[in-house]
Amino acid sequence: MLSKKAQYAFKALMYMAEKKENEPILIAEISKKKRIPLKFLENILLELKKAGILESKKGKGGGYFFKVSPKEVSLAKIVRLIDGPIAMLPCVSLYFYERCKNCDEKQCGLHDMMVLVRDANLRILEKKTVADLTKKIL
Structure with missing residues (x-):
């Protein structure tokens, strides 16, 4: 059985993959749209970043985006x-x-x-x- 954490990870990744351009997406946007607790989502996305799946950009226009194509994950x-x-x-x-x-x-x-x-x-x-x-x- 998939844990709630894994389900949230997949929901977040699906949301990000559905975006046409690979521009950074704010954690708050993903959290709100997919109804994932913000702090929980922060930890999940950080794990995905450490694994080399996602990358992040700080500051204005910042957020998370795919480091590798969703087709490769x-x-x-x-x-x-x-x-x-x-x-x-x-x-x-x-x-x-x-x-x-x-x-x-x-x-x-x-x-x-x-x-x-x-x-x-x-x-x-x-x-x-x-x-x-x-x-x-x-």
Whole structure:
């Protein structure tokens, strides 16, 4: 399940991607239009900036804008950045692997099934981008 933070991140990124020009957008505008608490949004956008997805400009005409095209930002990247692992179990995670306690992965049916679930999710999340979220039909 996506956290509220991830949902807000996607709402903000969709709003920014829908703008025709890549001009800076004020945090207050995004917050008001998408009904995201301002302080929460500030933290989210700062994380996205640190990850190299967004850039910001200070002063008059300032705000946040995409550092890279929304067409280049996979949904998987945002989910991992905001929520961490995409996998439902730590023993099947590609980037956040942890061995499960008291479990033999080679003979665990749950492990095998969750690998299939992870791979199915990744086929979609790594292929689709923030730009795809602005289209009516995926």
